[in-house]
Amino acid sequence: MATIEISHLSKIFKDPKRKADVTALDDINIEVAKNQFLCLLGPSGCGKSTLLNMIAGFEKPSSGTVTVDGQRIAAPGSDRGVVFQQANLMPWLPIWENVAFHLLLRGGQKGERRAIAQRYIDMVGLTGFENHYPSELSGGMNQRVGIARALLMNPQVILMDEPFGALDEQTRMDMQNELVRIWQQHQGTIVFVTHGIDEALTLGTHVAIMSARPGRIREIIPIELPRPRDITSPQFNQTKRHILDLLRSERANQTLETMDQQ
């Protein structure tokens, strides 16, 4: 059985003021198997973040269903870890308490919480920064804290919404490598939203190409490139060319459609 099942999912944003409803997602069907690393790739405004938010339970579908491990999603929950675009850490808590926030709500002893947090702080390479505050760390370091916070819940699924979007090229590559390392070590199902073709091809076992207005899944491509992935290898470029062709024909279709309408 698939870990995540999305069937006939649509999302329409109602805009009563302008009397123009926007169809953000139209009849999405995806199955994500256990331990799969699915990258949702598409242009801005194609609804990929909306799709992720509905798996997370932050937004409700207009029609269709999302299930995780057979459970229908109606609200956010700790079975799904989310890593946000911005780290979204509590600025009043030191790093280790941010990482252990889940345990604070569960009501664990301080020493125990601290010990568990330490494991995940070490895992994301922030040893020595346990007592710093988020405002004292760089954006990349804060993003690692966000990842550690999600991992600590030991969730079935990790949802990531362009988590490395705000980082510089160098840091982003380091973080991508580390994410792949952590995923390989711990296993788990990841859905990763991105608009970078290279990023999607570096990370994913599968890449779902989305089209915009209305957001639809165009194609889901399995990526069978060997790891660690070499973004300059011929196979990598071949897959990249295929995706670029898809995105290009998508644009051409849209242009034709608009011409038809005129």
Add this chain to the structure above:
Amino acid sequence: MPGLQHLRRLDRYVVPVLILAGWEAFSRSGALPAALLPAPSTVVWAWADWVFGTDGNTQTYSGHWVYDMASSFSRVLAGFAIATALAVALGVAIGWSRATEVVIEPTLQMLRPIPPVSWIPLAIIWFGIANKPAIFLVFLGAFFPILLNTIHGVKNCDRNLIRAGAMVGGNNRELLRFIVLPAALPNIFAGLRIGIGSAWMLTVTAEMVAVKSGLGYVLWDSYYFLRYDLVLAAMASIGLLGYLSDLGIRAVMARVLHWQRNTTIQGGE
């Protein structure tokens, strides 16, 4: 430069010292009768007797300052504590739930423009001449600044932090306790600092009218006995205590909001 540092430390005393010196000179010049504008030295003399009972020049008030101060201070403390508890609780409820806001807020906004002082007649009828009307007035003065700042703080809580809290499995009560409340604390403290100022103003007002003890009462009573030196000493005492209360709140704030230390423009050391 050490020289500059030294100068800067003295800087803050320049204006007060100049004012006091000018005032002393003016009072001694005889331009006004000495009784109408007592010189600072006379005020200090009266104040010293009021506090320590040095030579009995303030008669019944001699050595009575600590008692007067404590009566005012306890009223401020009581009214302020009640206002804080109620305003924070109500503010969080209004800021968090749209339904509560719709039900309660219009009433509160109508009560707010009524000056607390105009409640004095009713306060005396209800509570008599004693501590209670003063505490009630202090409560009214401190309540609204704390309430409005709390509402503002709760409403401005970053929605993404609440999402992050829901993601790690928090229910509504936990989100309020562990995210919304800490996020609103900087605003709540801003409200407390405004509130403590109003609290002192209203204790003194109430003591002039509805109570027979405290710094405000001494001030008004001395006015009847033409002891303007004591009037000024009472004013200075109120200023000093107001300043110390604010200092106290700031000390608590520095402890509770220590995470804000490094978020100034220039950053930490």
